[in-house]
Amino acid sequence: MQHTHTQDTLVGLFVAAGIVGLFFLAMHVSNLGSFVDNDDGYVVTARFQNSGGLKIKSPVSMAGVKIGQISDISLDKNHRSIVKMKIKSEYNNLPSDTSASIFTAGLLGEQYVNLEPGGMDDFLKDKSEIDITQSAIILEQALGQFLFKKSADDAHK
Amino acid sequence: MLQLFQHLGHQTLSSFRKLGRGSYFLVNTLRGFPNILIRPRLLVNQMYSVGVLSFLIITISGLFVGMVLSLQGYYTLSDFGAEASLGVMVATALVRELGPVVTALLFAGRAGSALTAEVGLMKATEQLSGMEMMAVDPIQRIIAPRYLAGIISMPILAILFSSIGVLGGHLVGVGMLNVDDGAYWAQMQSKLDFRDDIINGMIKSLVFGCVVTWIALFEGYDAIPTSEGVSRATTRTVVNSAFAILGLDFILTAMMFGD
Numbered sequence: 001m002q003h004t005h006t007q008d009t010l011v012g013l014f015v016a017a018g019i020v021g022l023f024f025l026a027m028h029v030s031n032l033g034s035f036v037d038n039d040d041g042y043v044v045t046a047r048f049q050n051s052g053g054l055k056i057k058s059p060v061s062m063a064g065v066k067i068g069q070i071s072d073i074s075l076d077k078n079h080r081s082i083v084k085m086k087i088k089s090e091y092n093n094l095p096s097d098t099s100a101s102i103f104t105a106g107l108l109g110e111q112y113v114n115l116e117p118g119g120m121d122d123f124l125k126d127k128s129e130i131d132i133t134q135s136a137i138i139l140e141q142a143l144g145q146f147l148f149k150k151s152a153d154d155a156h157k
Numbered sequence: 158m159l160q161l162f163q164h165l166g167h168q169t170l171s172s173f174r175k176l177g178r179g180s181y182f183l184v185n186t187l188r189g190f191p192n193i194l195i196r197p198r199l200l201v202n203q204m205y206s207v208g209v210l211s212f213l214i215i216t217i218s219g220l221f222v223g224m225v226l227s228l229q230g231y232y233t234l235s236d237f238g239a240e241a242s243l244g245v246m247v248a249t250a251l252v253r254e255l256g257p258v259v260t261a262l263l264f265a266g267r268a269g270s271a272l273t274a275e276v277g278l279m280k281a282t283e284q285l286s287g288m289e290m291m292a293v294d295p296i297q298r299i300i301a302p303r304y305l306a307g308i309i310s311m312p313i314l315a316i317l318f319s320s321i322g323v324l325g326g327h328l329v330g331v332g333m334l335n336v337d338d339g340a341y342w343a344q345m346q347s348k349l350d351f352r353d354d355i356i357n358g359m360i361k362s363l364v365f366g367c368v369v370t371w372i373a374l375f376e377g378y379d380a381i382p383t384s385e386g387v388s389r390a391t392t393r394t395v396v397n398s399a400f401a402i403l404g405l406d407f408i409l410t411a412m413m414f415g416d
Contacts, residue, residue, distance in 0.1 A: 011205050011209055013209075015313065018314075024320050029248050029323055029349055030351040057347070
């Protein structure tokens with residue numbers, strides 16, 4: 001009967017190792033871990049003329065530090081993009097005139113929201129709105145404007 | 158000419174007959190599952206020989222596959238200055254494809270062939286007929302616990318393979334090649350989705366577990382009861398499992414990751 005006890009133990013260890021492995025994959029490899037610690041936090045909104053390639057779960061950062069993520073993107077009545085951002089509750093000292101702009105990480109990287117702190121004494125709270133925003137730069141639009149301007153310049157000569 | 162058609166017809170009919178026997182066998186096996194609840198001892202014994210004994214080959218293969226992926230990925234990614242994406246590349250490849258597929262192939266070689274040989278020899282030495290004489294259903298007593306053990310073990314082994322592989326990739330990428338530790342994990346966490354990547358990988362390995370164990374047990378049960386017949390059945394198990402795994406993998410990938 002000694003033998004079956006060893007087998008029991010080894011099978012138990014095997015199943016436990018599987019559960020630990022799954023936990024590791026869920027928390028450490030995939031994004032499930034960030035759901036858990038992001039439950040506390042407050043939501044601020046910002047309206048952009050164009051939110052470009054911003055996606056839900058894109059990072060929100062200030063001075064290069066990730067302080068939250070995008071929780072929702074929708075369209076308002078005036079055809080502007082409403083972006084809801086969930087900011088971690090430990091960063092509760094953002095001035096109320098903070099401005100938001102959409103940047104691209106590197107030339108081909110993903111887009112993120114960068115917050116630039118203002119100078120007011122009161123802070124952003126849950127459900128407050130960021131008024132000063134700068135839209136994403138769309139490469140085709142920028143190129144189009146540049147070419148249009150260039151051809152207009154050439155016509156004047 | 159007539160002989161050619163006769164041969165073709167014979168082949169077609171016999172393969173259909175085999176498919177029919179296989180399906181009937183599968184249904185009987187599934188019907189034997191409630192019986193396992195009465196004797197969980199049988200399941201634990203089989204989990205040991207199918208799962209625990211495959212543990213070592215799976216983890217060592219996982220470690221080396223992860224390390225090689227990391228090494229090869231680094232050489233290509235560093236050309237584009239994208240070493241920071243090494244973690245994403247290693248983890249995606251492992252969790253979505255290599256984890257389930259390589260585990261299933263190794264499982265077919267390690268556990269599947271052993272199951273076929275065991276059941277085939279039981280048949281050749283008339284142990285199965287002996288059981289029937291004692292009014293013990295060999296499918297309930299022998300086959301069903303082995304089948305359930307295979308189905309449970311395969312996803313566990315695939316999870317272990319992927320986890321160890323990610324750690325192996327970390328070992329080489331961060332330890333040897335000086336990729337940033339934070340970038341390795343952070344990019345991985347932001348790009349991999351639990352539902353889309355990890356659960357889908359587990360579903361794949363569950364399907365492979367059902368198919369590989371089914372093939373292995375049926376080939377053993379259906380083997381010609383001679384030593385040559387058992388050896389042929391063992392070969393067929395490994396070859397047919399490999400075909401089934403790779404074919405199913407394509408179909409499952411097309412269904413899961415197409416958006």
